[in-house]
Amino acid sequence: MSEQPRYQKAVWVDPSQLDTADKAAENSMSAQEFSLQQITDVVEEPPAAVTTQRLARRKGRWRRVFGVSLTATLIGAVGVELYRLLDWSYTLHPAAGSVVSVLLVVLALSGAVQGWLALKGLRQLRNVERLQTQARELLQHKGQGHAAGLLKSLQAHYKESAARQPLEDAILQLDSAYSDEEVVRFLSRHALTEQDLRARRCVQRYSVESGVLVALSPWASFDMLLVGWRNLRMLREIAAIYGVAPGAAAQWTLLKRVMHNLAFAGLSEVAIDAGSAALGSSLTASLSARAGQGLGAGLFTARTGLQAMRLCRPLPSESHDQNLIKSIAGGIVERLGKSRPID
Amino acid sequence: MGVSKRLKSWMGDVRVDDLRNRLTDLAEQSMDRHLRLAVTGLSQSGKTVFITALVHHLLHAHKSGSLPFFELAANGRVVGTRDLSAESSSPFPLRDAIEGLSQPSPHWPQSTRGLSEVRLAIRYRRAPGLRRVFGDSSTLFLDIIDYPGEWLLDLPMLEQSFEQWCESQRQLFMKEPRRTVAAGWLQKLQRIDWNSPRDDALLQELSREYSTLLQILRRDPHALSLLQPGRCVLPGDMEGSELLQLFPLVLPEPVSSEAPEGSLRWTLQQRYEQYRQQVIRPFYVRYFSRFDRQVVLVDCLKTLNRGEACFNDMKQALSAILQSFNYGRSGFLRRLFSPRIDRVLFASTKADHVTANQHHNLDRFLELIVQDAQRDMGFEGIDTRCMAIASVRATQAAQAHVDGQTLSCLRGLRKDTGEEVALFPGEIPTELPGSEDWTQDRFRFVDFAPHRLPSADLKSSHHIRLDQLLEYMTGDQFQ
Ligand SMILES: Nc1nc2c(ncn2[C@@H]2O[C@H](COP(=O)(O)OP(=O)(O)OP(=O)(O)O)[C@@H](O)[C@H]2O)c(=O)[nH]1
């Protein structure tokens, strides 16, 4: 068999002679038969694990030195000051001293928790990004058996969240015959249904809310503040829905990315917006200028929300969200038509 | 009645029937959505099993979740499906087929011997955006016909005159394995003076020999596909008819002169014309001219098992057949007046006979077989795709640990002996193997007995990609 390197031949292997036959089989991957005791069924565990390349993070060396020294200086200065405060308060009165030390302990603890949350959020956001790249690669891939890595990372991502159960269920339903591309499409379609639904509802609620708020608020100069405030809350919620811990740092990073994506929205999105504008014109004909501004603010919130969904969702989604935007616009106009303050 | 009789006498039966069909279609189409799915495949390519499985899964689509990639079912929008086949004069034997597959020791359906029809009414909830305008739910009627694959080979004859047909057969009989198998019969034909007067006994004898020849070529080890006329291989309800005493005049050189009236050659010519007009044409007009979508089922593994001659023959047969269908974009008006096929899926069936990591290769190999047809369709602007499917799974994926190495393999019961086997059946080539590479031991695709298909509670593990096929074929129809 091994003299025929051009293709891999088929061979019947007598189970009792398997040991001798293996050698040839190993080189040529020919067809062979196995005894039933030799094999194990493949149920849901895909065989090979995929090796993901770590994104090499480049950082200027001097920049790091600067950062480290600056932090060290600041921490040192603050530490010395705090120590002096403590010292001083004890000399003042033991009671004052104990109050200050309790305060300091509380401060340190809450600071640590905050920092840990922020780091966790950032890590999870990076994780999502990595999952998305990995999933996109698999979507291009025609072969089979390389999705195990993605599955493991997904499971790890949802380790402590309520979304774990649907994910596990979906993974159990994966068929051994699916190619990598099909695995990703299946999971995207069936593992995140619940979260997609909640996230869409969240976007819808916040968009309508901010639209109506802007339309009804008497102080035009507060519009931006109002919208910004609602948007930030929405980002937090969406991130939480998709299993990203909503720390301030993660929220900030997310906001930056969302704004970046909105500013550089691709042609397709412009087309969608043109569509929603056309739809708006029939709806807005009867609206006052102020209500029109409200509609605009609502649609802006909706787009922000959809971008955030796209960024927080661990698997790329193919669905087009034109319907959501339409229904949001409809919702705002309906509310304004009734001209009733929001509840 | 009177009018239609008079019309028939003016225009000929077939035309009137054709016209009447068109009018019925027109009336139907303006009220409801209809989809005629052509299931095209040579004999033993898996048509009957495919139709059975498809209908079975659709009938349970409202509750079973066995079609995760079929959006309509996955979104829970199927209200229910009803089997309307009983309305037809020759209903598809669905119950028998499912009973056979759901027995404790399941077996495949028998090879088909006649034509039968399935009609399904799929009731579904509309997509959210459209509900307000068109109402909450709607119905799609899905029509499929099942027939013996042998008859499909008659379709190309519709375009050929007797002389052209004889010439194409002459080309075929010049090559192996036909030349050797038919040597005796060919010599007999040569010795006869074809301009001599008609002799029924002689024709009968020669045609009987020809039928035997076709049967030999159809069976192992040749397993050829391009066997014409189809009714001579499988007469169906025409058993014993004189029309079937028909064979091509395969002579060393093509005869171009006019055949004298009443001669042997003339008789064959007449029969051929009659066969075309009375057998093929009505069959074509009634069942084959009005499809919207097409699934072409191809059994690639058979060709790999049998070698180059079988491969080339199947390729030629498929391209000939596919030329008989109407392809082209179906705009709204075109669709009303003459429906055209606007989407074609080439499916390599029995994908469960190879390990899952070979499915992509199977797609590529299928492309080799159908590439000509696919190119022509692409030119007409038709969507085509290749997909490896299994309508009913017969094997289970397994792994063998050999020398510390893990090998994917299959486990299943052999169709012929019923004994349980495990094997790695070989790799599917993605390029055409050279003639010296078609060797006996390269591939080992054995036929397996089916897994039991439960009569309720279906799972996605009972098939491979049937749901994606459905989505591709019908997904855009459920609005
Ligand atoms: N493993 C497996 N075998 C199949 C499948 N479909 C068909 N087969 C095999 O192919 C054989 C023929 O299938 P049929 O559906 O009867 O083929 P057909 O195209 O209807 O054949 P004719 O009626 O003779 O034209 C079956 O007896 C099975 O052995 C499948 O999905 N999986």
Ligand SMILES: [Mg+2]
């Ligand atoms: Mg059949």
